[in-house]
Amino acid sequence: MKRSLVGTLGAAFCTAVALTGLTAAPAAADTGTAKSKPAAVAPDFAGTVALSNCSGSLVRMPDSKPGDPGLVLSNGHCLQEGMPEPGEVVTDQPSSRSFTLLKADGSSAGRVSATKISYATMTDTDVSLYELGSTYEQIESRYGIAPLDVEAAHPTQGNAITVVSGYWKETFACSIDGFVPELREDGWTMKDSIRYTPECETKGGTSGSPVIDNASGKVVGVNNTRNENGEECTLNNPCEVDENGEVTVREGIAYGQQTHTLVPCVGEGNKIDLSLPGCALPKP
Numbered sequence: 001m002k003r004s005l006v007g008t009l010g011a012a013f014c015t016a017v018a019l020t021g022l023t024a025a026p027a028a029a030d031t032g033t034a035k036s037k038p039a040a041v042a043p044d045f046a047g048t049v050a051l052s053n054c055s056g057s058l059v060r061m062p063d064s065k066p067g068d069p070g071l072v073l074s075n076g077h078c079l080q081e082g083m084p085e086p087g088e089v090v091t092d093q094p095s096s097r098s099f100t101l102l103k104a105d106g107s108s109a110g111r112v113s114a115t116k117i118s119y120a121t122m123t124d125t126d127v128s129l130y131e132l133g134s135t136y137e138q139i140e141s142r143y144g145i146a147p148l149d150v151e152a153a154h155p156t157q158g159n160a161i162t163v164v165s166g167y168w169k170e171t172f173a174c175s176i177d178g179f180v181p182e183l184r185e186d187g188w189t190m191k192d193s194i195r196y197t198p199e200c201e202t203k204g205g206t207s208g209s210p211v212i213d214n215a216s217g218k219v220v221g222v223n224n225t226r227n228e229n230g231e232e233c234t235l236n237n238p239c240e241v242d243e244n245g246e247v248t249v250r251e252g253i254a255y256g257q258q259t260h261t262l263v264p265c266v267g268e269g270n271k272i273d274l275s276l277p278g279c280a281l282p283k284p
Helices: 136-143 260-265
Strands: 048-050 055-060 069-074 089-094 098-102 108-121 127-135 160-165 170-185 188-196 210-213 219-226 239-241 254-258
Touching: 055 160, 055 210, 055 219, 069 108, 069 219, 108 136, 127 136, 160 219, 188 219
Parallel strands: none
Antiparallel strands: 048 055, 048 098, 055 069, 069 127, 089 108, 098 108, 108 127, 160 170, 160 210, 170 188, 170 239, 188 254, 210 219, 219 254
């Protein structure tokens, strides 16, 4: 998990740039849920974001409302404060980090800014959720960009997926090859990770990219690592461990972390609540 662009797990020490305050948009008809990006067979860049060394996306949960503060999804190892240690969970920490919000063609729609890190960890998964200082309806009114939907169900083996990198303005198309009981990398262990077929040759800077199911257009994972050199369980060389403890190394193969696990942990107002029923994310 290098702190550079060498290796998909290159952590991002990004300089946060404060965003000038968004003015409230005129009230629109509230359907009860935030508008979301329509499903697309070939996902584009609309709704993704670029960090200085990582990628990410503006996302909504199934019960998010238009007036809720937006959420930006990326990796735990992309925190500008540094990678969480094994067992460490970050919640409700102030942040002024900013993100470049992208249009469908990958050009900049503008910048949005966080108010806090709602949740981040590298234990059992590798995820971060930032809460923004602007709502979904404000963002759509100002920039014309809708959030990506997070799928509430477990992804399906064999489904076609696209890893959409806001950093590189590049997409990586492949399929879900399978799921890994434990993915180990240096001191970190991730559970039920998504293994891609070999066509997704991700690289440094693609960390935090949304993994989008082509058929539904929904986010089913967040891209986070790849075995670069064929080493076993070392930094930038994750290894697979099955239920019997058997270790497998797949040089060149990339992985992502499932995001349906976030859904039960996001309550009213898009607030993280780790005490909600069904929430199994690691707790502080």
